[in-house]
Amino acid sequence: MVLENESDTFDIGGERTVHRLGYGAMRLTGENIIGRPDNEEEARRVLHEAISLGVDFIDTADSYGPCVSERIIGDALHPYPDNLVVATKGGLLRNDEGDWLPNGDPDYLRNAILGSLDRLGTDSIDLYQLHRPDPDVEFSDSVHALAELKDEGKIEHVGLSNVDVDQLETARDIVEIATVQNQYNVGNREHEDVLSACENAGIGFIPWYPLGAGDLGDKADALREIANDHDASQRQVALAWLLHHSPVTLPIPGTSSVDHLHANIKSASIDLSSDEMERLD
Numbered sequence: 318m319v320l321e322n323e324s325d326t327f328d329i330g331g332e333r334t335v336h337r338l339g340y341g342a343m344r345l346t347g348e349n350i351i352g353r354p355d356n357e358e359e360a361r362r363v364l365h366e367a368i369s370l371g372v373d374f375i376d377t378a379d380s381y382g383p384c385v386s387e388r389i390i391g392d393a394l395h396p397y398p399d400n401l402v403v404a405t406k407g408g409l410l411r412n413d414e415g416d417w418l419p420n421g422d423p424d425y426l427r428n429a430i431l432g433s434l435d436r437l438g439t440d441s442i443d444l445y446q447l448h449r450p451d452p453d454v455e456f457s458d459s460v461h462a463l464a465e466l467k468d469e470g471k472i473e474h475v476g477l478s479n480v481d482v483d484q485l486e487t488a489r490d491i492v493e494i495a496t497v498q499n500q501y502n503v504g505n506r507e508h509e510d511v512l513s514a515c516e517n518a519g520i521g522f523i524p525w526y527p528l529g530a531g532d533l534g535d536k537a538d539a540l541r542e543i544a545n546d547h548d549a550s551q552r553q554v555a556l557a558w559l560l561h562h563s564p565v566t567l568p569i570p571g572t573s574s575v576d577h578l579h580a581n582i583k584s585a586s587i588d589l590s591s592d593e594m595e596r597l598d
Contacts, residue, residue: 320371330474330495339374341571361393378406387436395438404444421451423462446476464492498523504533539596556584
C-alpha cells in the first residue's frame with residue numbers, strides 16, 4: 318500500500334498539499350519520550366520507509382526527547398524532498414521527572430525556534446505550532462511572537478495545539494492559522510467544536526492521540542465488529558474513521574516499527590460505508 322490518491326489530500330495554509338495520513342514522530346525517542354531510542358538505525362529506517370510509502374507530512378516537537386526526534390529527522394531526511402512538510406512545535410518543556418511544562422514567553426519561543434531550525438537543518442520551518450497555551454503568559458503575546466517569526470521568514474505557516482475555539486479565534490485575528498492539533502479520536506470527541514470551527518475556516522485539524530492508546534470507550538464494540546468485516550485491526554478502522562469523518566482531519570499515527578507503519582498506511586485504503594460511519598459516529 319502506497320499513499321497515492323490525490324483526492325485524499327489537504328492544502329496546508331492553502332498551498333502546501335499533503336496526503337492527509339501523516340506520520341507523528343514522537344515515538345522516535347526513548348522510553349516515556351525521553352532520551353534517544355534504543356535503536357536509532359531503526360528509527361531512521363521508519364522515516365525513510367514512511368517517505369517511500371508516500372507520507373509527505375511529518376509532525377514532531379522540540380520537547381520529544383527533548384530535541385531527540387527533531388535531530389533524528391534532520392539527520393535522516395535532510396536535504397528534504399521538495400514535497401515533504403515537516404511540522405514541529407515549541408512552547409512545552411520537559412523537566413527531569415518527565416512532566417510537560419508550558420512556556421509561552423515570546424523570548425523563549427524565539428530561542429526555541431532557533432534550536433528547531435538548527436536540529437532540522439533548515440532556514441524556515443514549514444509548519445510551526447504553539448504546543449500549548451501557557452496560563453502564565455498572555456495567549457495573544459505568544460501568538461504575536463509566532464506571527465513576527467513568520468514575518469521574518471523563519472516560519473512558513475503557523476499552527477496551534479491544545480486550544481479551544483475562543484483561543485483559535487483570538488489567534489486568527491493576529492495571524493493566519495494553518496492547522497490546529499488537539500486530542501481527538503473515535504472515542505473522544507471533546508474538541509468536536511474546534512474541529513467544526515476548523516472545517517468552517519478551511520484549517521487543518523491534526524488529531525493527536527488518534528488511537529487513544531487502544532482506549533476507545535463505547536465505540537470499542539462497533540470498532541471490533543467493523544474491523545472483523547474488513548479483515549482489519551481496530552487501530553486501522555479508527556484511523557479510517559478519522560479520514561472519513563472530516564475532510565480537514567490530518568491523522569498522524571506514530572510508531573517506531575516499520576511493520577506498524579505499514580499497518581497504519583493500509584488504513585487509508587479502508588472504505589467505510591455510511592452505515593459503518595453512523596455506527597461509529
